[in-house]
Amino acid sequence: MLGSSGCVSGHNHDKAEDERKAETAGMSRDSSEEKNSATPHGLIDANGICSSCNDPHAWDTHLVCFWCDHQIHAVCRDPADEKMIDKKNDEIVCTRSFYNTFKSNTDSQVYQKRPHSFVFICDPCKTLIEIKKCSTQKDKVEQLDARVDTLTSNVGNLSTDVSHIKTMLEQVISNTSIHSSTPDIPSPPATTNVWSDPERVKNMITKATMVIDKTPDDSTNMQNLESVITENGIHVNKIYHDRSGNTVVELPTQNHRTALAEKLTQSSVNFKNQEDLQPTISIANLQNELSKEDLMNKVIRAHPEIKSLVDSGGTFNVLHIRKQNKNERFQANVRVSNTVRQFIDNIGNRLYIGLQSCKVHDHFFIKRCNRCQKFGHFVSECKAEKPTCGNCASDDHQTKDCNAGSNPTCSNCKSSKNTDISQNHAHKASDLSCASYKQAQEKLKKSIMYYNSKN
DSSP: OOSSSEEEOOHHHHHHHHHHHHTTSSSSTTTTTHHHHSSOTTBBOOSOTTTTTTTGGGGEEEEEOOOTEEETTTTOOOOOOGGGGOOOTTTTTTTTTHHHHHHHHHHHHHHHHHHTSSEEEEEEHHHHHHHHHHHHHHHHHHHHHHOOOOOHHHHHHHHHHHHHHHHHHHHHHTTSOOHSSSSSOOOOOOOOOGGGHHHHHHHHSOOOOEEEEOSOOOOHHHHHHHHHHTTTTTOOEEEEEEESEEEEEESSSSSHHHHHHHHHHHTTTTTEEEEEOEEEEEEEEEOOOOHHHHHHHHHHHHHHHHHHHHHHHEEEEEEEEEEEESSSSSSEEEEEEEHHHHHHHHHHHEEETEEEEEEEOOOOOOOBTTTTBBSSSOOOGGOOSSSOOOOOSSSSGGGGGGGOOOOOOHHHHHHOOOOOTTTTTSOTTTTTTTTHHHHHHHHHTSSHHHHHHHO
């Protein structure tokens, strides 16, 4: 509101019309009794003269009340005081500067498209509207008070009903042995981590490997092995020979491997259980280069649960800490047991180390020979007759002597039996995005029991 003779309000067009209809219900626009009960200050007569200040030019600065359509002198003043033309006082609706701005906006094309964005309401109409609102609010309060009385009565009745039902239930319980015949329900296990239960781990479907030493009479050895497996119902995934000529038996579970070990011991066969592969993780973006011991101590201080798991037979073995290629920070590769890997996964694959939080990634390291470029061994173990170039896949020179330049070829992808891989060999054998390299990583992942259990 500006001044005391009226107000200028902001309204949405449809909303203003709805409010006007609702609030004038019972207050007819044609009701002379309500209109004449109070005369607005600055009312302009039929001759365009202000009834308050007798300004004959009042029509030049008039406003029309949105509710009663009376024409009001907006800049009403004392004719004897010429200095009050632009001065705000108790009897003025608005200053001349505001009036000019208001009129220029209401006369603009924008206002013609969105009328009643701002409207003027005189004091008598405001008073009638407020009286009507107060009356409506009083009615609502009285209705609410009546509803509260009704609810109070209903609550009293409900309390009586509940008391009656409680008495009936007590009588039923006293006449039966329901509480004594109900069996005790066992409590759920204290933990849902499968890796904390060794028996459950043994029965999981995964890969358990056994290596049987090479013998001069390998055919007889294989026949005896087949006989032991079939007669005792032992499950075997596959049997093959490694590079040293030893027989490798891959079984689906640790329990089947234990059963085969018992039978082979009775037959005096030399064998050894191949250790199950454990997950390897990378702790990325270490701010400082730490020693293995320092890293281990910082992890244990922040995560005492890992120390408890290690004390219970788990593993947290820091393999090495190296500088990252992409920035000045460091990365640690750590061999962990299934229990420790599960814990890290449960806390969001992050470890708090010193004053930072480090992201943890699974790391699948694949050996690749720099002589023949094949996976699974290093140069010191290579048995290839000729070297293979890691840049162009040629077998007539080594990688260091290659002049292929910008036309690389990956020997592993080029020789792949997978058509999709063999057709995309335009990269070096050392490229980390190599499809053959990723395939080898996936194969390694499948050989680790922890990841098999998550699929």
